[in-house]
Structure formats: structure tokens, C-alpha cells
Amino acid sequence: MATPLSYLGVELSRPKVAFFELSSCEGCQLQLLNNEASLLDFLSLVEVVQFREAMTEKRDDYQIAFVEGSVTRSDQVARLVEIRQRAKVLVAFGSCACFGGVNQLKNRFADSDWVKREVYGSFPIDTDTVRPLRAVVPVDLEIYGCPVKKEDVERIVTDLVLGKTVCHPKYPVCMDCKANENICLFDLGEPCLGPITRGGCDAWCPNNRLGCWGCRGPAEVANVAELQRIMTEHGFSAETMLDRLECFGGFGAYTEELATMVRNERGGT
16 A cells, blocks of 8 residues: 655645647656656645556546647637636646747738648648637646656646645746856857746756757846847847747737837848
């Protein structure tokens, strides 16, 4: 018989959880399986009843649903609505679920039929405007990242099991960078969204000398105008900054003015 789960002497129940994917690469789900060192400890917190990447059995009596991927088809809308009806807690799992992710880049093209022809040719395909989960159903919690960071997920799931308030970092990635004593990538000639992107990823990309692309969305206070000044000061164009801001969809509220500037730089095209 398994030892009852307890915290400070109080017995806790293991919530039943399920993992689902919509339009995605499924990399966020795979992150949970990548670090075998803590996998068993993580699994001891919950009872997994459905997880296609890891098990063949499946049940629908879940309490918490982790949904990866963005919504791009009508059948996915129906599936997501059903998941929402069954789950007490629905978690948007990763950047695609939270913001639309890389998938939402196709939304920049006004002619969706042209996009289909360019990508699929004459092959019939059902694909529509890309939306994050919260545009379709109420979402209780979002876990950011592309992919999510396993340690971040473990912390959040632990808080859920213990009934604690889940708190996301409010500081930007630059704080993680400074803590890791990294050289600022602007000084190395690399553009970076670290000053305005939500931290908590341990500066995953800058640690490897790659500028941040904003996969975790905006920090609590995102001074986009100041970042634009920094970008210009280091010789990067408005288009370079816009490409990064639009990549994962988290900065949609900040891009309209910059997009207008880019169009003006191109001569209104």
C-alpha cells in the first residue's frame, strides 16, 4: 500500500490529472518526462489518469487538465469545451496554449486561403485563425514557456496539491541573467527581449548565449518603449524587435504601434 501523502502532518489527496494536446509540437509534455531524477517524486503528488505521451490507459475522471497547444480547428473547440466541462481546474500548458505560440504567426497574413495554398498546396486541410485557450474557454491557470520549464511545473503542481496560491514571477528575465552572472547579450551584439519578458526560466536562452524571444510573455511591468530605445542604441531595427515580439504571441497588446513604424520604414507596404 502506498504511503499516504501528507504535509505538516496533514494527509493530502492526490488529485487526478490528465494531459491533452491541441495544435502543438507536444514538447511541453515531453519536458515532464525528460528529467528522470525527479519524475517519480513529481508523480507521487498526483494520479495521472490520461497522458498519451507516457501511458496507454486513459480515464476521464480527472480533476486537473493540462492542455498544451493552440486552437486552430473547429473540432478542437469542441474537444476543449468538453475538457473544460470535466475539469475542476484547466491549465494552459506552455506558450501555444497561453498566447497562441509560434502557430499564431500565420495570423499576420490577411489571406488565410493563400497561407493554406503556400503550405499545403491543393491538399484539403481544416485550419483556422489561431487562438489561445482563454479565447475559447475560461482558463484557471497558465504555465508559460516554450517549452515549459520542468522545475516550474513541479513547483506549480506542488502548490496546487497543497492548496497554496500559485504565484508567477513578476520580474523580467534580466533578473535571472544577473543572478547567473551572464554578460548582457546586447554587449555581445545579440538582440534580446529579456528586459520585458517574464522571468522564472533561469534565463534558459541567455545562459546559452541566445537572446530572449519572449516565450513567457510580458513581465509585470514591461517597458517596451525603453527596450525599443535600447534596441535602437545597439543598432537593431524596429523590424528586428517586432519579429521577436510577434514570435510567440504574448506581446500582442504592444505590437500595433511598432508594426505601423515598420510599415512606414518599408514605405507603407
